Amino acid sequence: MGHETVENYQWPAVATAEEMKEAKIPLGYRDRCAGLLIPLNKCRQETMYLPWKCNDLRHAYEKCEYMEFQARVNALKKQKEAAAAAKAAADASASL
Numbered sequence: 001m002g003h004e005t006v007e008n009y010q011w012p013a014v015a016t017a018e019e020m021k022e023a024k025i026p027l028g029y030r031d032r033c034a035g036l037l038i039p040l041n042k043c044r045q046e047t048m049y050l051p052w053k054c055n056d057l058r059h060a061y062e063k064c065e066y067m068e069f070q071a072r073v074n075a076l077k078k079q080k081e082a083a084a085a086a087k088a089a090a091d092a093s094a095s096l
Helices: 017-022 034-046 055-092
Strands: none
Touching: 017 034, 034 055
16 A cells, blocks of 8 residues: 555546636635535535534545645656756756
8 A cells, every 4th residue: 555646646626717716715725626625615614614524525635735735846856857957968068
């Protein structure tokens, strides 16, 4: 039983801009995981934010946010590696 990676994570259905607007999702939370946040917020409102309710939805949303963070970290890592390779290539050609 291994850890799930960004590459094999099954992203949730993306909420449309209209759905996010209707659900009054703040702009900072309108990402790939907003499709999970809408039912989570609805559940929270229906259960008066009781901490032991909506655990499955909350866990799914938090996992999605973590995977989103991991995807951004991996993208930045690849970007830095590409920049370092380009700089090394430029330095190598300049020294010739």
